[in-house]
Amino acid sequence: MDYFNYNKGRLFAEQVSVEEIADQVGTPVYIYSRATFKDHLRKIQQAYSQLETMVCYSVKACGNIHILRFMAEAGSGFDIVSGGELYRVLQVGGDPAKVVFAGVGKTDTEILEALDAGIGYFNIESEAELENLIRLAKGRSKRPKVALRVNPDIEYKTHAFLTTGIRETKFGVDIERAVKVFADYGKDPAVNICALHVHLGTGGKKIDPYVGAVKKILPLIERLRSEGHTVEALDLGGGYGADYESDTVPSAAQYAEGIVPLLKDKGLKLILEPGKSVCANAGIMLTQVLYVKRGGNKKFVITDAGMNDLIRPALYDAFHFIWPARVAEKFVPRQRVSDSRPDGAEVVDIVGPICEGADFFAKDRALPPVERGDLLAVFAAGAYGFSMSSNYNARGRAAEVLVDGRTSSVIRRRETYDDLVAPEK
Numbered sequence: 001m002d003y004f005n006y007n008k009g010r011l012f013a014e015q016v017s018v019e020e021i022a023d024q025v026g027t028p029v030y031i032y033s034r035a036t037f038k039d040h041l042r043k044i045q046q047a048y049s050q051l052e053t054m055v056c057y058s059v060k061a062c063g064n065i066h067i068l069r070f071m072a073e074a075g076s077g078f079d080i081v082s083g084g085e086l087y088r089v090l091q092v093g094g095d096p097a098k099v100v101f102a103g104v105g106k107t108d109t110e111i112l113e114a115l116d117a118g119i120g121y122f123n124i125e126s127e128a129e130l131e132n133l134i135r136l137a138k139g140r141s142k143r144p145k146v147a148l149r150v151n152p153d154i155e156y157k158t159h160a161f162l163t164t165g166i167r168e169t170k171f172g173v174d175i176e177r178a179v180k181v182f183a184d185y186g187k188d189p190a191v192n193i194c195a196l197h198v199h200l201g202t203g204g205k206k207i208d209p210y211v212g213a214v215k216k217i218l219p220l221i222e223r224l225r226s227e228g229h230t231v232e233a234l235d236l237g238g239g240y241g242a243d244y245e246s247d248t249v250p251s252a253a254q255y256a257e258g259i260v261p262l263l264k265d266k267g268l269k270l271i272l273e274p275g276k277s278v279c280a281n282a283g284i285m286l287t288q289v290l291y292v293k294r295g296g297n298k299k300f301v302i303t304d305a306g307m308n309d310l311i312r313p314a315l316y317d318a319f320h321f322i323w324p325a326r327v328a329e330k331f332v333p334r335q336r337v338s339d340s341r342p343d344g345a346e347v348v349d350i351v352g353p354i355c356e357g358a359d360f361f362a363k364d365r366a367l368p369p370v371e372r373g374d375l376l377a378v379f380a381a382g383a384y385g386f387s388m389s390s391n392y393n394a395r396g397r398a399a400e401v402l403v404d405g406r407t408s409s410v411i412r413r414r415e416t417y418d419d420l421v422a423p424e425k
């Protein structure tokens, strides 16, 4: 699952004590394990090795350039959703041909930047967007490749904000419209529509929706081909599960077992856009306990990290396993699960310092007794943790540290007060 483990009651990221990192860098801090990133990427690459596969790591999940650099070196392409993410990829020498660009609201500037960079595929979400791409591509004398985003109307059990593959969403076009889009634009000299894109959502824990989506898309591909169109690639998007609790989601190999047999010998390149399945378990957020207080029957543990640092619990009611970075041997967690209640644990709310009811990380959660100054690790915080953080309450964003074996390096320094006001001067 990852390389964050307790040794004699002290939490380590690979071979580095997280307490030492806190001593050097302060808190809150995101700590990433390079080996975990690379492990997850390699498992995906291996699981699909029977097909021609392009793995495009989703930059928005965790896009620090130092992370993108070693991911590119390990053969990853990138799924981007903005010009800023393209800039990040280009900064580290990522191969533009292995970049896919999704998003319902690409601006002209972003499209031109992507055309100039020569990205692999524009994932197009509507006819209006396609028309605009055609106009801009003509001006640049480029013929970009287009993957049409189709939504296969597959039910995908997750938080309501996180499903994107049903009919009534702003994402993509339905299957009948897809046929028409290919008929209208399939021969267009300014763009090369030659692929289909599906992204069902995120946060699911099952393989079935992917298998169901492929089964719905394959007849569409056959139909398009029979009408004389080229379909060279199928982009299955992201949304593969991550272990927020120990061993609760299918492995890359298990997803592949469902998907690969359907796509073998179909003459299709497979594109995958994993985000959290690569990076969620590769990061923790370390925060310090500021105060412990009682309110009515409740005990609150107030931390120096807030919802501006990690918004997933507030936004999605997301579960993160939270545990002290140093514990007595009897409290070393065997498994990171929501119902872990070891003898001697207290039930508490773990909350941030921000004046919002939503500023919490866990409610009614069992935790070994902690006091002011103790460090808490928020596990599986690598995905949509730092990347969704903000300066709300004029709080500088946290530092990011990358661990590689015995060494750790600051890959993003903590923001200062000067950083906060610099754009206003």
Ligand SMILES: *Cc1c(COP(=O)(O)O)cnc(C)c1O
Binding pocket: 058, 060, 061, 079, 081, 102, 103, 199, 201, 202, 203, 237, 238, 239, 240, 273, 274, 275, 276, 277, 383
């Ligand atoms: C966000 C996103 C992803 C990554 O999703 P995960 O759940 O992190 O795997 C992939 N593709 C697209 C189009 C996305 O918007």
